[in-house]
Amino acid sequence: MGHGLLAGKKGIIFGALDSKSIAWKVAEKCVEEGAVIVLTNAPVAMRLGEINELATKLNAQIVPADATSMEDLENLFSQSMEILGGKIDFVLHSIGMSVNVRKKKDYTDLNYEWMKTTFDVSAISFHKVMQVAYKMDAINDWGSIVALSYIAAQRTFPDYSEMAESKALLESFARSFGYHWAKKGHVRVNTVSQSPTMTTAGSGVKGFGDFFGYAEKMSPLGNASGEACADYCVSLFSDLTRMVTMQNLFHDGGFSSMGMAPELIEE
Ligand SMILES: NC(=O)c1ccc[n+]([C@@H]2O[C@H](COP(=O)([O-])OP(=O)(O)OC[C@H]3O[C@@H](n4cnc5c(N)ncnc54)[C@H](O)[C@@H]3O)[C@@H](O)[C@H]2O)c1
Numbered sequence: 001m002g003h004g005l006l007a008g009k010k011g012i013i014f015g016a017l018d019s020k021s022i023a024w025k026v027a028e029k030c031v032e033e034g035a036v037i038v039l040t041n042a043p044v045a046m047r048l049g050e051i052n053e054l055a056t057k058l059n060a061q062i063v064p065a066d067a068t069s070m071e072d073l074e075n076l077f078s079q080s081m082e083i084l085g086g087k088i089d090f091v092l093h094s095i096g097m098s099v100n101v102r103k104k105k106d107y108t109d110l111n112y113e114w115m116k117t118t119f120d121v122s123a124i125s126f127h128k129v130m131q132v133a134y135k136m137d138a139i140n141d142w143g144s145i146v147a148l149s150y151i152a153a154q155r156t157f158p159d160y161s162e163m164a165e166s167k168a169l170l171e172s173f174a175r176s177f178g179y180h181w182a183k184k185g186h187v188r189v190n191t192v193s194q195s196p197t198m199t200t201a202g203s204g205v206k207g208f209g210d211f212f213g214y215a216e217k218m219s220p221l222g223n224a225s226g227e228a229c230a231d232y233c234v235s236l237f238s239d240l241t242r243m244v245t246m247q248n249l250f251h252d253g254g255f256s257s258m259g260m261a262p263e264l265i266e267e
Helices: 022-032 050-058 070-084 112-135 163-185 208-218 226-237 262-266
Strands: 010-014 036-040 088-093 139-149 188-194 247-251
Touching: 010 022, 010 070, 022 036, 022 050, 022 088, 022 226, 036 050, 036 070, 070 088, 070 112, 088 112, 088 226, 112 139, 112 163, 139 163, 139 226, 163 188, 163 247, 188 226, 208 262, 226 247
Parallel strands: 010 036, 010 088, 088 139, 139 188, 188 247
Antiparallel strands: none
């Protein structure tokens, strides 16, 4: 049972690949809280087909878009405004992919063409989404834009490779574009820095299982789940957080403030 926190709001959710995806859970919660949404993902992700299940369940339409393509994004925003009957109130960017990680290249031997693709998909796409929406005047006053990040933007996690720089860039885009959006229409832009979560993108990082257990012990509240992340995103899309902008918000059970966990030393 929801609380009607997003009653009457219209949203676009990027990145629901399967039921483990954080975006999948955010989509479910947004609808539970009264929003109407359009789901979008890269055309290749459509082939897996699972997103159709979610769309049926949530009575939502799907508009495929490669988030690196300006043409796809323009089509996405114009179709979404038509489907939803007006401008958009909230957007979730939940997109990440590293070619070098996928191809198991060491950080000291990265392929720079692949790195460019990684940055384009994982970070520049966020700027592209915002620029397209800005130029099309597609977001309502007091709207909210959120992207998902990870603490490797600030600290070194050796196996996270070039995704660390992608997240640093992503968070910087939130601050820089956040200024322009605030001035244009009181729209806020934030990143949520989420705990390690068992998803397709998460499990692609080497040693993820062990690291998940380590973070669980390091965080006094334990790792934040995908469901909890969805709750937090709902709060950021709701009218209760209208003055929060240009922030990177840690949603990590306390991990980011810890220096030492006695539990880990005992082990
Ligand atoms: N899983 C974790 O441990 C964790 C922790 C912190 C932050 N995050 C971030 O959360 C976000 C969502 O990841 P997830 O863990 O739910 O994994 P996921 O694999 O379910 O989601 C990643 C999504 O990105 C989409 N995508 C890839 N290339 C795209 C493109 N060109 N255009 C449009 N979409 C594209 C994929 O299809 C997929 O739906 C990512 O930004 C990820 O970095 C994940």
